[in-house]
Amino acid sequence: MNNFSYTQAKNRDDAIALSGMGPGSQFIAGGTNLIDLMKYNITRPNALVDINAIEDFHAIRESANGGLSLGALVTNAATAYHPLVEQRYPLLSRAILAGASAQIRNMATNGGNLLQRTRCYYFYDTNTPCNKREPGSGCPAIEGYNRTMAIMGTSEHCIAVFPSDMSVALAALNASVQVSGPEGSRNIPFSDFHRLPGNTPHIDNCMSRNELITSIELPANGFSNHYSYLKIRDRNSYAFALVSVATGLELEEGVIKNARIALGGVAHKPWRVKEAEDFLQNKEPAAENFWYAAEMILKGAKTFQFNAFKVELAKRAIVRNCIMALNPECQLPGAQASA
Amino acid sequence: MLTDQIISAKSMPTLPHKTVSLTVNEKHCTLEVLPWVSLLDALREDLDLTGTKKGCDHGQCGACTVICDGKRILSCLTLAVMKNGSEITTIEGVATGGELHPLQKAFIEHDAFQCGYCTPGQICSAIGMFQEGKALTRAEVKELMSGNLCRCGANTNIIDAIMEVKAQMSHE
Ligand SMILES: Cc1cc2nc3c(=O)[nH]c(=O)nc-3n(C[C@H](O)[C@H](O)[C@H](O)COP(=O)(O)OP(=O)(O)OC[C@H]3O[C@@H](n4cnc5c(N)ncnc54)[C@H](O)[C@@H]3O)c2cc1C
Ligand code: SF4
Ligand code: FES
Ligand code: FES
DSSP states (O other): OOOOEEEEOOSHHHHHHHHTTOTTEEEESSOTTHHHHHHTTSOOOSEEEEOTTOGGGGOEEEOTTSOEEEETTSBHHHHHTOHHHHHHOHHHHHHHHTSSOHHHHHHOBHHHHHHOOOOOHHHHOTTSOOTTTSTTSOOTTTTSOOTTSOSSSOBTTBOOOOOOSHHHHHHHTTOEEEEEETTEEEEEEHHHHBOOOTTOTTOOBSOOTTOEEEEEEEOSOOOOSEEEEEEEOSSSSSSOOSEEEEEEEEEETTEEEEEEEEEESSSSSOEEOHHHHHHHTTSOOOHHHHHHHHHHHHTTOOOOTTTTHHHHHHHHHHHHHHHHHHSGGGSOTTSOSOO | OHHHHHHHHHTSOOOOOEEEEEEETTEEEEEEEOTTOBHHHIIIIISOOTTSOOSSSSSSSOTTEEEETTEEEEGGGSBGGGGTTOEEEOGGGSSBTTBOOHHHHHHHHTTOOSSOSSHHHHHHHHHHHHHHTOOOSHHHHHHHTTTSOOSSSOHHHHHHHHHHHHHHHHHO
C-alpha cells in the first residue's frame, strides 16, 4: 500500500470539498474493495476521505412515492435484513445475501457496492497490461483465459464483467442512484449508471470524481410476490457469479402483467433486454415462454475462447429462475433473507 | 554547526501518525498509528494481540475476523484509523475470568481444529453469527460461516461444534 493522508468528512458538503483538494483523493466507506485494491497497488490514492461519519447516509427511509431510500452508508447486511426491504424488496435481500461473506456484508456499504471494480484476473495482476487499469496498454483477457469474462456489450478494449450482485437486483427493480457533487445533486436511473467499456474501459460509471452517492432510491413496486435471484458460481457460496439472474414477475389471473429480468456476470453492467420483458407481457408463465425470452436476451451474445458455455448457462438460468420466481419459497438457503 | 544539524534533524517532516483510541477486550487503549496500518496489523503488532491471524490479507479467508461494535468484521480490510472510538473483541477476549467460552470448549471436544490457524477467526465469526440470530438450520450455519475457510479439513467438526453450542443456547 502507498502512503496517503487520511481525513474524516463531517458531512456531505465537507466530503465534497475535501475530495476536491487534489486529483489523487478518494472516498472510503467500508473499505472492502478500496483497501484490497490498494494492497495490490492497483489504486494509489494520496488522500483518503473517510465518509463514515456522515449521519445522513446511514438511514433507510420511506420515500414520498411509496418507495424506499437506502442510505449510501447503510451496510449490505443491514439493508438485506431490514424489515421493509425483506417485506417489500425480497429480491434485493436475496441478491445481497448471495454476495461475499457475512463479515464483508457487515462492512460493505450500499454506495461502495455499486462502485466496486471488476474482478478480471488481469486487472488484478499488475504484471500484465490492462486497459482498465492503464488506459491504452491493451487487453490480455481477449486472447487469454477469459472463462469468467463478458459475453454481452464488450468492446475490443475490454471484456470485463461488473461483479456486484446487489446491482443486478437494483437493475431489475428500476432503482435510481442519488448523487451529490460540487455542481449540485442529480438522480441517475440505474440503467444509465454503469457504462459499457467502449473506448474508455477505465471509466466504470457515469459519476464524476468529486461526486458522492448519497442514496439508492427504490420505486414502490418491489415484485414481492414473484421474485427470485439465482447465482451460478464455481462453488456454492462465497464466490462471484459466472452468471446470475434477478427476476421479478407480476401475475394477474395466471397471466404475466409485468416482467423484469436482469443478468449479472455477463457484461460490464447489469444486463436487461426490454424486448424480452415486453414479449412476456400477457403471456402465461410457462417454461416455453421463458425459453423464448431467454433466446431473445442472449441473441446478441459474442463469446471468446473459454466462455462460450455462458450462453447456454445463462439461458437455462433465466428459465429456471423465472420458474422459481413463481414460487419464491423454493429458493435455496444462501440466497435466503431470514430463516 | 552542530546545533544547526540537530535543529534540521528535528524539523524533518515526521510521518503523519494519528491517535486512535480503542476499547479492545474491555481494556481502553490509545495508539499512534500511520493511516495505512490495518486494524489487523495494529492488533497484532502494536497491541501484541497475536491471536487474530493474518491469512490472505485480502478479505478471502476470515482468519482475521474480530467483533467490532457487536458485528463480525475483517480486520485486514479496515484501517485502524477508521475504527477510532470502537469496541473490539478478539479471540483473547472471549473467555471470561479464566473460563473458556462455550465455543472454545466445543472446538476442543469436537476436534474442530488441526493446524488451528483459522480457529480464532472461526470462533469470533461464530459468536458474531449467534448475535445476528439469522442461522437456524445447519445449512444456514454453513452458509453464514462460509467466509471462514478451514484449509486442513476440520470444517465438518467446526460446524458440529457450533451446532452443539447453538443447541445449548436454545435450551437456556
Ligand atoms: C473476498 C470478497 C468477496 C466478495 N464477493 C462479492 C460477491 O460475491 N458479490 C458482490 O456483489 N460483491 C462481492 N464483494 C465486493 C463487496 O461487496 C464490495 O467490496 C463492497 O460492496 C464495497 O463496499 P465498501 O463500502 O466496502 O466500498 P469501499 O471499498 O469503501 O469503496 C469502493 C469504491 O467506492 C467509492 N465509494 C464508496 N462509497 C461511496 C459513496 N457513497 N460515494 C462515492 N464514492 C463512494 C470508493 O471511493 C471506492 O472507489 C466481495 C468482496 C470481497 C473482498
Ligand atoms: S477485460 Fe478489461 S479489465 Fe480485464 S484485462 Fe481486459 S481491459 Fe483489463
Ligand atoms: S486475513 Fe483477513 S480475510 Fe484473510
Ligand atoms: S484448523 Fe487449520 S485451517 Fe482451520
